[in-house]
Amino acid sequence: MVEIKEKKSAGMHLKLRAYFTTGLLVLAPTMVSIWIFIQAFRFFDGIFGKFYKKIIFDEYDLWMPPGLGLITLIVFVIIIGVLARLYVGKKMFALWERIINHVPLINRIYIAVRQLSDSFVKGGSIIFQFPVIVQYPREGLYSIGFLTRKCEGPFCEIVGTNVSTVFIPTTPNPTSGVLIFVPNEDITPLEMSVEDAMKLIISAGTVTPDIKLPVIKAAQ
Numbered sequence: 001m002v003e004i005k006e007k008k009s010a011g012m013h014l015k016l017r018a019y020f021t022t023g024l025l026v027l028a029p030t031m032v033s034i035w036i037f038i039q040a041f042r043f044f045d046g047i048f049g050k051f052y053k054k055i056i057f058d059e060y061d062l063w064m065p066p067g068l069g070l071i072t073l074i075v076f077v078i079i080i081g082v083l084a085r086l087y088v089g090k091k092m093f094a095l096w097e098r099i100i101n102h103v104p105l106i107n108r109i110y111i112a113v114r115q116l117s118d119s120f121v122k123g124g125s126i127i128f129q130f131p132v133i134v135q136y137p138r139e140g141l142y143s144i145g146f147l148t149r150k151c152e153g154p155f156c157e158i159v160g161t162n163v164s165t166v167f168i169p170t171t172p173n174p175t176s177g178v179l180i181f182v183p184n185e186d187i188t189p190l191e192m193s194v195e196d197a198m199k200l201i202i203s204a205g206t207v208t209p210d211i212k213l214p215v216i217k218a219a220q
Contacts, residue, residue: 045069048076131190131197134166134182143168144197145180147187171204 049069057064083089097114101107128146136143145166151159162184169177190197199207 041067041070044073048072128167128194131192131194132166132187133190134168134180134187136168136180144190144201145169145177146194146197147189148179150184151181169198169201172202174198174201 045067046069049064049072052068052072053064056062084093097110100110128148130147132145132147133142134145135141136145145168148165148167151163151165159181163181164184164187166180166182166187167177168180169175192200
């Protein structure tokens with residue numbers, strides 16, 4: 001009788017542990033997403049919010065509504081965007097860039113960030129044009145990458161063939177990777193979106209988008 005009770009107790013313990021694990025796995029994505037959103041909200045809200053709090057709300061012992069700093073930041077960015085499109089604003093930012101370019105160390109950082117931002121938004125499209133599959137790191141092994149641009153100018157003349165730049169991200173951190181130059185005939189576009197390809201890479205292949213292989217014809 002005692003043995004039966006012990007077995008029931010052990011079985012109940014295993015079930016509770018299984019239920020807890022399942023509940024944790026179900027809640028984890030939501031909780032992590034909420035935590036990231038809250039941290040991002042606090043960070044951006046605090047850029048201007050701390051000045052409001054110090055100069056106005058703490059001075060008069062008032063309650064500061066959350067989000068006031070974030071709204072100010074959004075309005076500030078919109079105003080900068082409007083100015084950047086005007087003739088006077090373009091002249092001001094050109095003058096600012098000339099000043100920054102003469103400041104040691106800071107100019108290197110500024111130029112690098114400027115080039116990166118320009119490459120991510122160029123002509124209204126993101127830097128990753130579409131996902132592709134190439135034979136990398138050697139023939140017979142295949143990797144998913146992203147076509148960044150078609151080869152132009154003297155580089156193709158030096159190589160002697162038409163090549164394109166392909167970024168091969170690492171798993172599970174796609175912000176790092178390698179840039180390779182691949183002949184156009186060896187590049188095969190995939191019938192999937194950039195987002196689906198990112199999911200596949202970040203999940204180390206466990207999240208597979210609904211695509212059909214073999215892939216479509218190679219890029220020309």
